[in-house]
Amino acid sequence: MRLMDKAAIVVGAGQTPGHAIGNGRATAILFAREGARVLLVDRDLASADETRVLIEREGGTASTFRADVTVDSQCKAVVDACVERFGRIDVLHNNVGIGAGDQSITEVSEEAFVRILNVNLKGPFSMCRHAIPVMRAQKSGVITNISSIAAVAATTTLTAYRASKAALNALTQNIAIDNAAYGIRANAIMPGLIDTPMAIEGNAKRLNIDKQELIEQRGKRVPMGHMGSAWDVAYAALFLASDEAKFITGVLLPVDGGQSCRVG
Numbered sequence: 629m630r631l632m633d634k635a636a637i638v639v640g641a642g643q644t645p646g647h648a649i650g651n652g653r654a655t656a657i658l659f660a661r662e663g664a665r666v667l668l669v670d671r672d673l674a675s676a677d678e679t680r681v682l683i684e685r686e687g688g689t690a691s692t693f694r695a696d697v698t699v700d701s702q703c704k705a706v707v708d709a710c711v712e713r714f715g716r717i718d719v720l721h722n723n724v725g726i727g728a729g730d731q732s733i734t735e736v737s738e739e740a741f742v743r744i745l746n747v748n749l750k751g752p753f754s755m756c757r758h759a760i761p762v763m764r765a766q767k768s769g770v771i772t773n774i775s776s777i778a779a780v781a782a783t784t785t786l787t788a789y790r791a792s793k794a795a796l797n798a799l800t801q802n803i804a805i806d807n808a809a810y811g812i813r814a815n816a817i818m819p820g821l822i823d824t825p826m827a828i829e830g831n832a833k834r835l836n837i838d839k840q841e842l843i844e845q846r847g848k849r850v851p852m853g854h855m856g857s858a859w860d861v862a863y864a865a866l867f868l869a870s871d872e873a874k875f876i877t878g879v880l881l882p883v884d885g886g887q888s889c890r891v892g
């Protein structure tokens with residue numbers, strides 16, 4: 629019960645359909661297991677509802693809200709809904725991130741570049757700017773942004789994705805510094821290669837290879853020899869959201885099986 633009585637927003641709490649659980653869904657379930665009331669936000673309401681059913685089956689408390697993070701007024705509506713339903717916002721977890729359409733600098737279209745930055749960077753920006761006044765009034769709150777180790781290590785085909793996540797890291801640290809005096813903490817988690825539908829189903833289709841083959845290929849790139857799971861990201865998020873991390877802010881935490889510290 630590490631989040632007992634806390635009110636949490638998980639943005640991107642549904643998931644891309646596929647063989648494994650996604651980062652947002654696993655985090656929402658874990659937060660609820662640890663005692664939080666969770667507002668499950670997604671542009672795909674049916675998918676957020678699936679997460680709600682999973683939580684309620686375990687006896688947890690959750691409710692859903694449809695919003696597209698690229699629309700600032702909808703982000704404000706998320707914040708208002710959380711205050712209306714739960715009375716406060718203790719945790720804001722920004723999980724939404726996309727990479728579809730990304731390419732090397734000469735290949736990526738302007739449309740894809742703008743779309744990826746809009747979702748991955750402007751989305752969390754909008755959520756944070758509306759949630760922070762509520763947290764400041766409470767004199768407490770935790771923000772966790774889901775970044776990526778792509779932010780700190782170049783991959784030629786991830787031009788927009790990398791730029792968006794690197795900027796998200798910078799935004800997170802700015803928020804941390806600007807709000808530390810208000811009792812608000814802000815950190816980013818940088819997942820490495822995680823076995824989620826977005827990564828496997830999406831890329832297997834794009835690369836036109838078998839899913840199992842992709843899982844093996846990705847596993848070999850990790851020093852620990854296998855990909856992480858969404859639960860690995862969720863447990864890091866739980867720690868950062870809990871009072872155990874009360875002196876931790878401005879941190880960019882890799883959850884990557886050692887991948888980002890390997891040279892060669």
Ligand SMILES: NC(=O)c1ccc[n+]([C@@H]2O[C@H](COP(=O)([O-])OP(=O)(O)OC[C@H]3O[C@@H](n4cnc5c(N)ncnc54)[C@H](O)[C@@H]3O)[C@@H](O)[C@H]2O)c1
Nearest residue numbers: 640642643644650651652671696697724725776822824827
């Ligand atoms: N899987 C990996 O290997 C990996 C690695 C590094 C970082 N990440 C990061 O993890 C996060 C997502 O992981 P996931 O597995 O939960 O993905 P997911 O696709 O399963 O879930 C994301 C959810 O976000 C929702 N969404 C997409 N665009 C939205 C929008 N504009 N507004 C509201 N909701 C929207 C989708 O409907 C989906 O339910 C992303 O930020 C991604 O960059 C993943």
